[in-house]
Amino acid sequence: MSVPPQDALPLFVTCSRGVEALLVAELTALGAHEAREKRGGVACAASLETAYRACLWSRLASRVLLPLKTFALTDAQSIYDAAGDIVWPDLFAAHSRFAIEVAGRTPGIANTHFAGLKLKDAVVDGFRAAGLERPNVDTDDPDIRLHLHLDREQGSLSLDLAGESLHRRGYRARGVEAPLKENLACAILVRAGWPELMTQAEAPLVDPMCGSGTLLIEGAWMAADIAPGILRARWGFEAWLDHKPLLWQRLREEAQQRRAAGLAQLQPRFYGRDLEPRAIAAAKANAERAGLAGKLRLETGDAIAARAPGTTPGLVVTNPPYGERLAHEAELVKLYSLLGVTLQQQFAGWRFGFFTARDDLAQRLGLRATKISSLYNGAIACKLLRFDIPGGTAPHADGAPPAVVAEPAEDFANRLRKNVRHLGKWAKRAGVSCWRVYDADLPEYAVAVDLYETAEGERHAHVQEYAAPKTVDPARAEKRLRGALAGVQSVLEIPPARLHYKLRQSQKGASQYQRQSEGENFHVIVEHDCGLYVNFDDYLDTGVFLDHRPMRLRIQNEAAGKRFLNLFCYTASASVHAARGGAASTLSLDMSNTYLDWAQRNLLLNDFHSQQYERPPPPGVKLSRHALVRADCLAWLAERAGLPAPPQFDLIFLDPPTFSNSKKMEGTLDIQRDHAGLIRQTMALLAPGGTLYFSTNRHGFKLDALIAGQFEAHDITAQTLDEDFRRPPPAHKCWAIRRREGGGLPTFAHVAVGAGESDEDDDDSGAP
Structure with a gap:
């Protein structure tokens, strides 16, 4: 470990939980000394230039804090007393607006807002004691940010050098929150192996559920050597009286030069798709603001229909939707199962990074993870699962032989084709547009498949899986379900968005009539000259x-x-x-x-x-x-x-x-x-x-x-x-x-x- 220079500043650089080890390596590469993992961040020593570089170049950090004082925390008065020992006019001018952020907790102070008020009083009184006007508080757009951390019997006061959280790169429209912060997206990319792959000029990066494009944009910036803070207009250290504008200007110019050189050599090898046209529109707007116009290939489409762009293997990485975008379990099961089939059939030899809060469903992919990392998306505990998709030359991290690509469920598909031919003729003669095409005909594939032709001219498949008895190996049951879903999609030529999956089992605590989703997406079918509304997603049955x-x-x-x-x-x-x-x-x-x-x-x-x-x-x-x-x-x-x-x-x-x-x-x-x-x-x-x-x-x-x-x-x-x-x-x-x-x-x-x-x-x- 290198020895810090005599004038080194102590820093505490915060990050999402689970990212600390990656941040140690990043800060060390930027020139920090004695970097040590702490809960929620990294403590280190750094020159002023390195502190600036951390603000400008850290892809993983949230804040760069300069500790001012650590003190024994007994009550609110101890905050005032500790802050009173700091000569605040030496840190920022009276005309600068300031804001205070309080985090953590202590038994002696029940209200963090009250703790912030005591700190504010001490700062204002410090300026008055020096014969200066009191500075104004501005929580919306401050020049200076102070950070107070309460940790049981200890408190710490810091100056926030970055100002706004570093995850705000500047390419996302104001007021629009994404489910994935930019610095967490970078941590996912690092854990998934993108830094190694991006050095190969033709290795693609694919996100089949890209949302507003965060993973793709951050991946492109990494490949183009673009500083993540390059678009930010304001920094917390600019109102700090020890700020060195000339040094900062030199670092900014260096970053601009590296950005220009990186964009000049960057190939358009970043591919994203999403079912929501609004998400794709947002991704395109974000990419343009990020200076990546023409570098990303974005389209509206289902993840299950994704195809490898070219013959060079790369990285598929995604943060699949959950919560509001996919509200019920059955849709997640379908997504994970069919995505696993698609990856094995279309992305053989690629790496795959899967970031999810539902790692309990990951086995539905039918792939074996070579590495699992714990990360947090805000307060949500998540897992990043890394896979080497069978068919390539990439060795398994654990040294195990590569897994065998799952065989397609040919027996199921053959029976389904036979039923379609036979029953299709009957349905046409009888004038029936909605009918059961398969009903557990093969005991190994315990599903019922109903085919619906809607009045709008769309064909939908409603698949119900009968819950397997406890005597059946769950892994075998999941493999068969993957094969069945893939067979339904292929034989019936159903787009993934029109394949609807449900799990039928004995209802405990909620009847079959309980709402499973909030889509309210109704269709009309016609039966014997009667129009009837059906809903394929919101309930166990269709109506x-x-x-x-x-x-x-x-x-x-x-x-x-x-x-x-x-x-x-x-x-x-x-x-x-x-x-x-x-x-x-x-x-x-x-x-x-x-x-x-x-x-x-x-x-x-x-x-x-x-x-x-x-x-x-x-x-x-x-x-x-x-x-x-x-x-x-x-x-x-x-x-x-x-x-x-x-x-x-x-x-x-x-x-x-x-x-x-x-x-x-x-x-x-x-x-x-x-x-x-x-x-x-x-x-x-x-x-x-x-x-x-x-x-x-x-x-x-x-x-x-x-x-x-x-x-x-x-x-x-x-x-x-x-x-x-x-x-x-x-x-x-x-x-x-x-x-x-x-x-x-x-x-x-x-x-x-x-x-x-x-x-x-x-x-x-x-x-x-």
Whole structure:
């Protein structure tokens, strides 16, 4: 370790957590002495020139602090006393505006704002004691920044030489915050190996989810030897009375010369894409302000469709979106799985740096990390995973042999092609535009794939993965899912953005109806001359249960002039079909405002005007022709069936959940246990000559023998299954139930529902 010069300044240079070791190396290269890692920064000794260079050239630092005093911290008065020992007029002039930043904590001071006020008082009193005017405080645009750090029983006062945080390079539009700060982006690039690769003139840098372009711009500046502080107009040290303007001017001119030389030799080898056109527009504007016009190749597109630019391997690096941009787990699983396939197929031999707060999903990539680094994005703990993508010559860091590129799921793809050919002909003959193309036909690939053709002319694939049992190796299950998703995308020729993935599993704590995203991206499909809204992303189901397609058509064909009741209606697609068939009236009940709103949109889409009731109107109140009522169907049935003259309906559709203990219900519902009483209550509302269609998707369901004895109950399951749901043998069951000829109203029987207290919901059937 070199010996610092006699006039060396003590510095504390701050950085993001996890970057300290990299910052030690960087500061040492810039000329600092005795650099030592500390939590959240590096302590070192440096000449004034090196301090200037740290401000101008450090790609990793946040602030360059010049410690003024360290003192014992007992209470707020100790801050005032320590600051009073400093001759403030020797540091900056009275006309300079100053600001104070307080960080850390101490038991003796509960409020950092109060600590800042005590320091401000000491500074102002110091100027007054010297017979000078008091300087003004300006928190928005100060000339001088003072930093007070509270660390339990110790406090430290520093002068911030940089002024604004060094991550603010000057190329990003003011007021626009990015999810990734510029200095953290540089740390990611260093850890990912870009400094070694950038010396190869043709090695590309690719960010397939580039956002506003931070990683690409910082990577280009590194390759072009551009000082990260070159665009900054103001510095904290400029109002410092020990500032040496001539020395600073020389360093600035040197940086300008290096920038010009670097840009002259910089090749346009930086490639970015993003699904959001606004992000690409921001990236282009940032690149232009950074002086990189023409050096970055930016386009709107899905990361999964990224391709290697040329034959020279380089670095793929990205900070995938999470939180607001990708709100639910299923979308992350799809992204990680398909990205892993793309990398292995299109970027063999490249390096890959993956910065994520969800490293628990990293195994979905199907790649083995050669190095993992812990970094923090603000307060969020993240991991940077570095991979050597198989197919190249780059050795593994751990000396292990290169991994084998995952074989494509040819068996799955072949079955999918076969189904598309066979079922596609049937769908065309039947006029069906939305159908199930694959349903766990191969046990190894436990997914259901539904193909939707929307009224807008788009093709979407809705993929549902059945959760693997605990006996299945998770790594094997993930590999098969990757192969299945890649097969769906390839065989069906679906753009990644129109491939929608969900994980179906037993719902614990949240039903299948719980919102999973906030996209509100609705599409319209057409079924039997009925328009229906579907949503592929926000919920586990899309809003239309495809297995009930024949049932909806049957209702439509039988509804003319009839009064139709739709219990547990979900989005009321069956009510739309009944209305299209000429029903005299429709009444649809559900507990969810969300789905009743959806149902109302479905009816209005087909020019059927409906009225929504927030609670069940009293018996006898005349409802609108197409009424939507928010109600607990169990309670509503019990009340209506018990009336001396219950309301009458000619056609009823009853498709309750298989199990529910929603907090909105008065009890629990188990359809196997409770269906007999539920059917009897519903039959009390059935007009003479009418039909009740009862449907369930409970596996192994058996109709109560007493129901079959009391009513005419015909199993019509086979008639309510289209070609796309006949394999494998489905859980779907359906009965047409009528009163026996000459029979009167059934004896009222109360539904025996449990008194569960849980708010959980588990529903795997649902109404159409």
